Amino acid sequence: MSATTHIDAPALPKRGKSKPFYKVLYVQVLFAIVVGVLVGWLSPHFATNEWIKALGDGFVKLIKMVIAPIIFCTVVSGIAHIQDARKVGRVGIKALLYFEVVSSFALVLGLIVGNLFPVGHGLAAKPDAGAVAKYVDQASHMSAVDFVLHIIPDSVVGAFAKGDILQVLLFAVLFGFALMALGERGHRLRDVIDDAAHAVFGVIAIVMKAAPIGAFGAMAFTIGKYGPAALGNLIGLVALFYATSALFVVLVLGTIAKFVGFNIFRFIGYIKDELLIVLGTSSSESALPQLMEKLERLGCSKSVVGLVVPTGYSFNLDGTNIYMTLATLFIAQALGIELSFGDQVAILLVAMLTSKGASGVTGAGFVTLAGTLAAVNPALVPGMAIVFSIDKFMSEVRALTNITGNGVAAVFVSWWEGELDHDRLRANLSRNVDPSDVETAVTTG
Template identity: 90%
Template sequence: MSTMTDVGVPVTSHQASAKPWYKVLYIQVLIAIALGVLVGWLSPHLATNPWIKALGDGFVKLIKMVIAPIIFCTVVSGISHIQDARKVGRVGIKALVYFEVVSSFALILGLIVGNLVPVGHGLATKPDAGAVAKYVDQASHMHAVDFFLNIIPESVVGAFAKGDILQVLLFAILFGFALMALGERGHRLRDVIDDTAHAVFGVIAIVMKAAPIGAFGAMAFTIGKYGPAALGNLIGLVALFYTTAALFVFVVLGLIAKFVGFNIFKFLGYIKDELLIVLGTSSSESALPQLMEKLERLGCSKSVVGLVVPTGYSFNLDGTNIYMTLATLFIAQALGIELSFTEQLTILLVAMLTSKGASGVTGAGFVTLAGTLAAVNPALVPGMAIVFSIDKFMSEVRALTNITGNGIATVFVSWWEGELDHDRLHANLNKTIDPSDVETAITTG
């Protein structure tokens, strides 16, 4: 049986099965991660070599290099094809409503689990406030008004140069509306932008061949520097966070997926390449361009993908929300500080704001945590040093949960907007067409 991708490339189920196992991206990345763990464990001196770290950092930088043009082309193309300008605002409002509701579930789930399983009690440790001083300083300068002003770039070139997702998104939306207003005169420019998007996806197809190398370098360095010994008495928090994140994905996101009409496990199988890349690099941005392309092929409209995915990377951080509530309760328990119901309610309200304000900041998870702790109870801030050594082990799951949440959000908003192609959705999830290789979709674009 043969079918067509959304850009007109015929792909058969026989082609998918005939692909040698050693050429399948997710298998290559899995092997690379396993090798990285072994090298980091058996030879930490080699694993912490700057050149090993550079393998992971270099791959992430290669991906970030194309994020701004992909967002710009996708959003401009999606908006310029829309006849009704009000639709853009409608999609944006629906996305923000979804983000706030689901983020609240993530925060509440973290609080419930943190109270039911108080793994921080009895932890004998003395926090070193100096180890986290720079994050506390960043958090003290973080204000909501600065976040909103930062969405507006000082210059268009500056937005692209910095790779700031929200700044590029704002300019792309304005440019898309301007192109829409040109009518027939804008069609030639729109076609150029569409062709540019295909070319940039071609760049991504080339870069993705280096994904196993990047995953190996990042994982080897992480294990080599922090090592299994870094877990120590804090393994309870790591295990609890992993379990809570899994509960959120399989129960909360699973119910949302079932409501729309698909299976969460099949969806995770569809984006397994992206999940493994995120696992290896600890960065959800490393899979952003490929996720956008796959969601379009899954049956989501280009305009919804272009608006929801980039916005979600700042406003829909489910993994970060779970981390903040769990880590706050863990630190309070470890320091012997009882948090009242009002203070725990404050965690929900403050975390909802700080998770947005720290987007795009280096060490965003820790900066967010510092801002939340300072607002809830300043006495908790030095306790950040307790979880500092294991933060790297938790950042992978934060990133995995964030990217999964953004994928589900895009499908849901497409369904809510009435623009989800259910036939294509089920064809991809049931693997009657090959979803595994982004290169397939752009070779004849």
Template identity: 60%
Template sequence: MDTPSHPLPPADRAQTRLYYWVLAAIVLGGLFGHFDAAHAVALKPVGDGFIGLIKMLIAPVVFCTVVLGIAGASDMKKAGRVGFKALVYFEVVSTLALALGVIVANVLRPGQGFNVDPASLDTQAVAGFAKQAGQQTVAEFFLHIIPKTFTDAFTGSGDLLQVLLVSVLFGLALHKMGEAGRLVHRFVEECAHLFFAMMNVVMKLAPIGAGAAMAFTIGKYGIDALKPLAALMGCFYLTCALFVVLVLGGIGKLIGFNIFKLLRYLKEELLLVLGTSSSETALVPLMNKLERLGCSRSVVGLVVPSGYSFNLDGTNIYLTLSALFIAQALNVDLSLSQQLTLLLVAMLTSKGASGVTGAGFITLAATLAVVPAVPVAALSLILGIDRFMSEARALTNLIGNAVATIVVSQSERELNQAQLRAELEGGVRG
């Protein structure tokens, strides 16, 4: 079993206290947003600032972990095998998520009965999202993965796919250098310690960031914003729950762990994501927890960062379910071939979607564009509740990446089953 390349924070009382502080902040933030919406909305910069601090460190953290995972591998065939297994797993499970969204939308038909007149749609409200979604063709999407310069991957658009590409190439080159690259390897390793330490410092602000973000969400949109579209909200949360329990739970049972115990073990990370609506805020804590569960360092370093771009199960459910909801609300009866086309396009557009709030909405606009019968302007129907659905998207994405890492570790025979059981049982008792 590999030893961690970065310090793992102990599961002590300080971590437990942070969990309760975040929980209290979310509750208080929600109440503040409900009773004093005007001042709650003014807290948006506080929540955005916290997420900004996290995003500032995501690229260097991903770079260091991927480089160390590849360069530190004794066998390059193993690194390639881990990457291949992860991508195959991502594609299979992501497709299941997309298909589940289609099935639930066709069975429950949450948009039926809305009878929306296309002429009444607010085209200005979604013009910006539609413009961003239409900026890239398929070829441009793949070319965009290549940064203009090495440093542009970190200082440009902040695209995680660009960071992954640079990290993989750097790690491969460093591995080929052998002993000659030992000094650079040690430098990257020390940088990893530094960036993880910085992240641990930023995480102390989690209660403030999560509370402010929740206050803004409730203050801006209000509880009343949920009522008109409660059917879609209910279907989406139900579908995410079914996916986690049935699909991910079934996978967990095959591997040898209980999905509910895993959720209990990851409660701090899940609560942080719930408050901020961003799975990126929990990237580093998730990696720490997975290593503590018995997953090898090399697998965690490769699977988790790539999963944040290629394994977005919650986003996939959102894409197909929301697209079909909009079609139903407009009384547009999509044929089987149109629904299959929607599903296939979503398999592409979902790749590289960021865990930050709003990216899923842009991706939905790109997906909806392939069905001319459904105007992109119809996105305005769900604009008001998109923020509320982003929590479920981010939570499902996080859980999916945790399960993926455990699965790949097990397939590589680098999962300490005894440690996994002990940690999960301890998490339940805790």
């Protein structure tokens, strides 16, 4: 089936003189992360200064500042360019079906690895339940009904002010349908929204130049506060989680990528800038706007990207799913609580629901873990304190796996819809695109 697009995608960057390596964003971010680790290790007092922490927090806030308008403009534009309203529902159903299948693989993989490598046995842990009280309290107040009602904002302005992804997404979908129904009369407003989207992507490109500073601040503070010794005797769980996440990306996402017609390692190389930013900030939201822009450039349909990627930030959290099953087994092993086969099946079912309330913000995985443990076996909840000290180190891999999974999901659903430009896909996977390049980011074909 031939590939189709509804509006002009960002143009391919012109081949010219390549940048010096020290001006390439991912090199700068990688260098900043290394320096941050060294500063945090050698000078923890300096690294834990509130101004150092503010560097990382400030960068994340700069990115989150434009997430709501990016999602609104992208989704509205994508829907408004669609002639058949039924397509939106079709894409949504395909995306949710994909999310459920792949999320199940992530949950099952975490259980399998946790049973094969019971690294929690012999830990003889004595957890401090007080350290995790706020997370347990937060999880206990979010039922399934609350989550559904939370998607509906109290006001449109409030949804944008809070930057709630699902609330903005809901309003954008409704607004897109309304704009579509206007027909010719809505074309002028649609063009304005298209132009606004390119302008906001230009803001993103400017903000991205501060990514190395943000990555340095976030990493220096993390290492300075917790220190390399924070891993201690829990290094086994961290290593196991890293290995399991890598296995998921290579085997599960790699198989999906091969089925569609691209190489998962080339795809990872293509989004390496975003991955390094996520690594430095521990938040997959910090790379959401750039990821959406790059996926469009890669040959994915704008309407598919606009629907799949923002929705995936709450419904397709592969790294969080692996973490929840793996951490639940680890806690049970450390506390000496035997989990039967039925208990582990319950973990799968509960985790499938609780993971839907998480977002790409740092700490969300810990909140969903609290909800899962409380639903499966309340006796496991105090054990969250066992992994509390190392959660920051694990949140980076959760976010990396989440953003990679959402990128692959957008490509897969575009292919499923028959709207993936394979020629553009192959061409772009062999190119280096720096998201801090303003001219490249906002140029249209």
